[in-house]
Structure formats: C-alpha cells, structure tokens
Amino acid sequence: MCTTSSLHSHEDSVILPPIPSNDDTSADPEVWDVIIVGGGVAGSALAYAQAKDGRRVLLLERDLSQPDRIVGELLQPGGYLQLKKLGLEGCVEGIDAIKVYGYALFKGGQQAVVRYPMEGYSADVAGRSFHHGRFIQKLRGAAASCPSVTVRQALVKKLVNDKGGEWQEGEVVTGVVYRHLPAGTGPESAPVERSARAHLTLVCDGMYSNLRKHLSTPKIAHPSFFVGLRLTGCTLPVPGHGHVVLARPSPILFYPISSTEVRCLVDVPGEKLPGDLPAYLRATVAPQLPDVLRPAFLEALERPEAIRSMQNKLMPAKPLHQPGALLLGDAFNMRHPLTGGGMTVALSDCSLLVDMLRPLPSLADAFGTAQQTADFYTRRKPLSATINTLANALYKVFCYTGDAAQEEMRQACFDYLALGGICAAGPISLLSGLNPRPSVLVQHFFMVALFGVGRLLLPRPSLRGLYMALALLAVACRIIFPIIWAEGVRAVFFPALAPKPVVSATAGNGGRRSSSVGVLASS
Numbered sequence: 001m002c003t004t005s006s007l008h009s010h011e012d013s014v015i016l017p018p019i020p021s022n023d024d025t026s027a028d029p030e031v032w033d034v035i036i037v038g039g040g041v042a043g044s045a046l047a048y049a050q051a052k053d054g055r056r057v058l059l060l061e062r063d064l065s066q067p068d069r070i071v072g073e074l075l076q077p078g079g080y081l082q083l084k085k086l087g088l089e090g091c092v093e094g095i096d097a098i099k100v101y102g103y104a105l106f107k108g109g110q111q112a113v114v115r116y117p118m119e120g121y122s123a124d125v126a127g128r129s130f131h132h133g134r135f136i137q138k139l140r141g142a143a144a145s146c147p148s149v150t151v152r153q154a155l156v157k158k159l160v161n162d163k164g165g166e167w168q169e170g171e172v173v174t175g176v177v178y179r180h181l182p183a184g185t186g187p188e189s190a191p192v193e194r195s196a197r198a199h200l201t202l203v204c205d206g207m208y209s210n211l212r213k214h215l216s217t218p219k220i221a222h223p224s225f226f227v228g229l230r231l232t233g234c235t236l237p238v239p240g241h242g243h244v245v246l247a248r249p250s251p252i253l254f255y256p257i258s259s260t261e262v263r264c265l266v267d268v269p270g271e272k273l274p275g276d277l278p279a280y281l282r283a284t285v286a287p288q289l290p291d292v293l294r295p296a297f298l299e300a301l302e303r304p305e306a307i308r309s310m311q312n313k314l315m316p317a318k319p320l321h322q323p324g325a326l327l328l329g330d331a332f333n334m335r336h337p338l339t340g341g342g343m344t345v346a347l348s349d350c351s352l353l354v355d356m357l358r359p360l361p362s363l364a365d366a367f368g369t370a371q372q373t374a375d376f377y378t379r380r381k382p383l384s385a386t387i388n389t390l391a392n393a394l395y396k397v398f399c400y401t402g403d404a405a406q407e408e409m410r411q412a413c414f415d416y417l418a419l420g421g422i423c424a425a426g427p428i429s430l431l432s433g434l435n436p437r438p439s440v441l442v443q444h445f446f447m448v449a450l451f452g453v454g455r456l457l458l459p460r461p462s463l464r465g466l467y468m469a470l471a472l473l474a475v476a477c478r479i480i481f482p483i484i485w486a487e488g489v490r491a492v493f494f495p496a497l498a499p500k501p502v503v504s505a506t507a508g509n510g511g512r513r514s515s516s517v518g519v520l521a522s523s
C-alpha cells in the first residue's frame with residue numbers, strides 16, 4: 001500500500017482538467033489491437049505511440065484525475081530524448097517545468113557541481129523537473145487526442161484467456177476483465193464489471209501492480225522511504241540543478257518542481273518510519289542541510305500535514321514471456337529513486353517496444369508477436385542495467401553506516417566526482433541515461449574505489465592505511481557484486497550473449513494454438 005500521508009489536500013494548486021473517460025462501450029471493437037493497463041508514464045506514452053502506428057488502443061486507467069504524488073518529478077536528459085523520440089516532448093511544455101543541467105553535491109562543508117555532458121545535443125535537451133501530476137495529465141491528454149485511442153476509467157481485475165476465463169500460465173493472454181468506473185454520479189455511473197479482448201495486452205500498472213505476478217517472478221526489496229516536503233520561497237544554491245546532500249544516515253535531495261517550488265526528498269532507511277517523523281526531520285535532518293535551504297525546510301515542517309512519504313522499492317526484471325502480454329514500467333522493474341531513473345527506463349522501454357512492434361502489420365498472431373518481441377528483454381538491458389546498477393550502488397555508497405571503510409568510500413566518491421573532467425562526466429553521463437553502458441559504470445565504480453585506495457596508501461603506505469584500503473575494496477565488492485548479480489552478469493558485461501526466450505506454439509483445442517513458452521532468464 002502507498003504510505004503517502006492521507007492528511008494532505010492536493011499539493012498542486014494547478015489542477016489540469018481530468019481526461020474524459022469514454023464510457024460508451026457500444027462502439028468498442030470486438031478485439032482491440034492493444035489493451036493498455038494503467039495510464040501512468042509508460043501506459044500513456046505507449047497508448048500514444050501505438051495509436052501513431054495505426055493500432056486501435058484501449059487505455060484503462062483506474063483514476064483519470066490529476067495524480068498527487070511525490071514520485072516521477074525529475075526526468076533525466078536521456079528520458080527527455082526518449083520522450084522526443086516518441087513525439088511527446090510537448091508534454092513538458094506549459095506545465096512550468098524547469099530545465100535541469102546537472103547536480104550539486106554537498107558533504108560536510110564541501111560542495112561540487114557536476115553538469116550533464118550536453119555537447120552535440122540540441123539546445124532543448126536537458127533534464128526536466130515538474131509536478132508529476134501535471135506531466136501525467138499531459139501524457140494522458142496526448143494519448144486521448146489520438147482518434148484510435150479510447151481512454152476509459154476502469155480498474156483492471158485480471159487477465160483472461162481465449163475462452164474468456166481467468167488466464168492461467170501456459171495460455172495465451174487475450175484480454176482483461178475490468179471494473180468500469182464511469183465518471184459522474186447517478187445510477188448510470190455505478191461500477192460495472194466488463195471484459196475486453198485484444199491481440200496484445202500491455203501491463204503498465206505501476207509499482208503496486210497486482211498483475212505482475214502472472215508475467216514475472218517478482219522479488220521486491222524495501223531499502224528505505226522517501227519523505228517529501230514542498231518548499232516555497234527559497235532559491236536553490238545552484239539553480240537549474242538537482243541537489244544531493246550526503247547526509248547521515250542517508251542522502252537528501254532537492255530539485256525545483258516549478259519556478260516557485262522546490263521538492264525536498266529525505267531518504268529514511270529501513271522498513272519503518274520513525275514514530276515522530278517531524279521531530280526526526282527537525283533534529284536529525286535540518287542541521288545537516290545547506291544553510292540557505294534550512295529556513296524553508298523548517299517552515300515546511302510547520303505544516304506537518306504536508307509531510308508525505310513513499311516506500312522505495314527495488315525489483316530486478318525477471319520476466320516470463322507469455323504470448324499475448326508484456327509487462328512494462330515499474331510493474332516490471334524498479335530501482336532506488338535516488339538518481340531519478342525510473343521514467344527514463346520506462347520511456348526507453350516504451351520506445352524500444354514500439355520500434356520492435358512497428359514492422360508487424362497486425363498483432364493478431366500472438367505467437368508471431370511474441371517472437372518479434374522475444375529479445376525486447378535483452379535489448380533493453382544496456383540502458384536499464386546501467387541506470388538500475390548506478391541507482392542501487394550509489395544509494396549504498398551514499399549511506400552512512402558508521403563503518404570507517406564505508407565512510408572512506410563515500411568520501412572517495414564525493415571527491416572523485418568533485419575532480420570534474422572525465423571523473424565527473426563519465427558517471428553523470430551514465431546517470432543521465434545518455435550513455436547506457438553498464439561496463440563503463442563498473443569501470444568508474446572501481447576507479448572510485450582505487451582512487452580511495454590510492455589516497456589511503458599515499459604518500460607512504462602504513463599498516464593502518466593498507467588495512468583500510470583492503471577494507472574499502474571489500475566494501476566496494478560487497479556493494480557492486482550483488483547488484484550486478486541481480487541485474488545479470490551477462491546482461492551487464494555481455495548483453496549480446498544474454499539468452500533469448502523460446503516462444504513455441506503447439507496445436508491446442510479446436511485448432512487454436514496453445515502456448516509452450518520458455519522462461520526468459522534476465523541474466
């Protein structure tokens with residue numbers, strides 16, 4: 001369950017009109033080309049792109065009003081490029097989005113600025129930060145503007161097979177059962193259960209997905225919470241940049257969400273929030289903030305109803321390739337939100353999938369479509385593995401555990417980035433989604449570790465220095481290897497060699513084909 005505080009009113013004073021639900025089912029085709037479950041980042045972008053490719057799309061979203069969430073507020077430049085590739089760059093216009101050019105890092109009294117390497121890109125290419133809800137309404141609006149998209153307010157309950165029964169493993173997914181939630185009030189707007197059939201069902205129902213268990217083998221970890229506050233009346237020390245404070249016990253983020261507001265996200269490690277959260281924020285967090293941001297932070301704390309929280313989730317992608325359906329977005333793969341990579345991965349996956357489906361004149365043959373998309377999960381790996389590994393590893397490096405070697409690694413990471421040049425450009429280009437190369441990430445990770453080791457051994461190695469250097473290397477290995485293992489060793493280092501799924505068909509009932517589908521190993 002979302003742990004967002006229920007006490008707040010809508011945080012955003014700019015509420016865009018709700019996207020109208022098309023509640024007239026009389027014109028629905030017998031079989032849609034594509035049903036999309038969830039009208040968030042991935043679902044809305046896919047609906048738009050599929051419609052542009054001439055498909056008839058049913059987009060089912062359980063709540064078409066403007067979302068009020070503290071997620072998905074900073075889009076990396078790589079994500080913006082994907083948005084542009086999908087033809088959706090207009091969705092960051094007219095919502096008071098702010099261009100983001102890099103990050104400012106703070107540790108103790110030190111500060112470093114790391115800029116995205118934007119040489120060679122057009123002037124519009126930069127990160128963007130905004131109110132999540134406004135962005136989502138723009139994406140949904142773009143999808144709804146396509147004549148071949150039907151947007152409907154509906155809660156999808158289950159996947160169905162070709163006989164209209166509940167889908168079981170080994171069968172072809174042929175559509176969904178949904179609870180239609182028509183807009184308005186009165187008897188005609190009472191919820192009603194319906195089903196819809198499609199050649200392809202794309203499941204994008206987000207981090208709390210209840211359908212993912214059918215299409216993947218999810219293993220979810222809960223490292224921490226993000227506690228969100230909206231600051232007003234303050235200017236960031238480095239305007240147009242995300243800000244990361246390497247605090248104790250874990251990092252704190254600041255970034256603009258409009259020309260007058262700044263989002264603060266405080267990471268709180270563990271599976272439970274402190275009992276008295278405002279007291280924790282006042283006593284532990286506030287003293288560690290840059291001086292210029294503290295007054296606005298303390299002022300926001302005066303409105304405890306405005307303190308919001310979300311549990312952060314990590315989930316490596318472990319898909320099962322079932323003909324007739326595909327899983328995308330957070331339903332499929334999650335990483336720590338520290339580096340703001342989720343939307344970039346989701347949009348990049350959408351863009352890749354759309355490219356792979358485009359050559360098919362029809363999606364009617366579920367097995368043909370499954371064959372066509374068989375190596376989707378391999379081809380997505382360079383970008384997703386880079387962003388996931390970086391996010392999860394950086395989070396661990398930035399946490400203060402009290403261990404001296406871990407602190408050496410944390411300091412080495414800060415100092416390495418502060419060096420600038422290739423030391424800053426390499427990691428930030430990975431984080432931005434502009435350079436999706438996991439092996440480069442691993443190289444930089446160990447360069448940070450060796451940089452730390454070098455400092456411990458120079459100018460003259462001592463016994464303690466040697467001990468700390470070995471301990472630092474051990475910390476680095478303990479951080480990076482389990483993450484690489486979870487992402488898949490082959491996927492990280494040799495994506496071309498990652499195994500492909502086998503999708504085969506056998507004759508089934510009444511000449512219909514039933515499925516015999518290989519499980520896709522994500523490694």
Ligand SMILES: Cc1cc2nc3c(=O)[nH]c(=O)nc-3n(C[C@H](O)[C@H](O)[C@H](O)COP(=O)(O)OP(=O)(O)OC[C@H]3O[C@@H](n4cnc5c(N)ncnc54)[C@H](O)[C@@H]3O)c2cc1C
Pocket residue numbers: 037038039040041042043060061062063070071072073074075076154155156157204205206207209210226310311312313328329330331337339340341342343344346
């Ligand atoms: C605290 C936090 C901060 C984050 N910050 C960033 C950031 O700054 N930058 C970034 O890139 N990423 C960030 N992320 C990650 C980012 O929010 C996600 O990766 C992104 O929203 C995923 O998009 P999605 O389409 O998969 O899911 P969502 O955008 O969540 O969309 C899912 C949609 O499905 C709908 N839905 C769910 N179930 C059903 C159902 N049964 N039937 C019909 N509809 C349904 C939901 O209502 C929702 O609209 C953050 C995540 C967290 C937790």
